[in-house]
Amino acid sequence: MSNELVLACYNVSRTYQDGKLKVDVIQSLDLEVKPGESVSIVGASGSGKSTLLHIMGGLDQPSGGEVRLMGQPLKDVSQKELGLLRNQHLGFVYQFHHLLPEFTALENVKMPLLIGKVGKAEAEQRAKEMLEKVGLGNRVDHRPSELSGGERQRAAIARALVTRPKCLLADEPTGNLDRKNAQVILDLMLDLQREMGTALVVVTHDEELAARFGRMLTMREGRLMPYSMAAEQL
Numbered sequence: 001m002s003n004e005l006v007l008a009c010y011n012v013s014r015t016y017q018d019g020k021l022k023v024d025v026i027q028s029l030d031l032e033v034k035p036g037e038s039v040s041i042v043g044a045s046g047s048g049k050s051t052l053l054h055i056m057g058g059l060d061q062p063s064g065g066e067v068r069l070m071g072q073p074l075k076d077v078s079q080k081e082l083g084l085l086r087n088q089h090l091g092f093v094y095q096f097h098h099l100l101p102e103f104t105a106l107e108n109v110k111m112p113l114l115i116g117k118v119g120k121a122e123a124e125q126r127a128k129e130m131l132e133k134v135g136l137g138n139r140v141d142h143r144p145s146e147l148s149g150g151e152r153q154r155a156a157i158a159r160a161l162v163t164r165p166k167c168l169l170a171d172e173p174t175g176n177l178d179r180k181n182a183q184v185i186l187d188l189m190l191d192l193q194r195e196m197g198t199a200l201v202v203v204t205h206d207e208e209l210a211a212r213f214g215r216m217l218t219m220r221e222g223r224l225m226p227y228s229m230a231a232e233q234l
């Protein structure tokens, strides 16, 4: 039943008007994300992967079609409600950590809880627990500049998951890391996804990492299709 889905896209399209040129980046795209499942999306550069993730996360509006978050069509909600829905149900991780430089890891991770009106004491405790989970229990008072690249990404994952979202959306979360750190961060995301029952949708260029997800999709000609190595080499 559709209302059991975490996220759903039905007949979604996105067109950019670039001067006289109209670019159909996404066309008649359908996607259903079930609770707790892990989905990877690969595809050529410029195929529309980031655009899709922005639309799924309510950061961009589709030109047509419908996006539902926890069964709620996003086009029906006000900006304020959208903000609440996103804070409540979604976590975001990007290629670059986007931690606020003047705040410590703990303060950064607490922030979405405080925005979501969780009390200060509970926010502090949950943020500490989440930092422990990502292996940063001994780095809570470090500022981003005092963390390694892998540690910053761990802190960004903690910040995204501290609200216990139904779905984590990640755009090239390992794109800025070396191979070893990329593997470690991906393992961490998949472990947390299973442990917390969070659905995980990741966009990546890395087909080897993408193959470790429950479902691997390719973005091609504005649509998603099951990944097939043979088709990729055409």
Ligand SMILES: Nc1ncnc2c1ncn2[C@@H]1O[C@H](COP(=O)(O)OP(=O)(O)OP(=O)(O)O)[C@@H](O)[C@H]1O
Binding pocket: 016, 017, 018, 023, 025, 043, 044, 045, 046, 047, 048, 049, 050, 051, 052
């Ligand atoms: N604001 C915009 N205005 C016009 N065109 C845009 C805009 N944003 C993206 N595009 C175009 O839409 C297409 C898809 O971009 P998108 O960033 O979604 O691709 P991608 O698959 O994530 O690429 P990459 O893997 O290189 O990050 C590109 O051709 C891009 O130039």
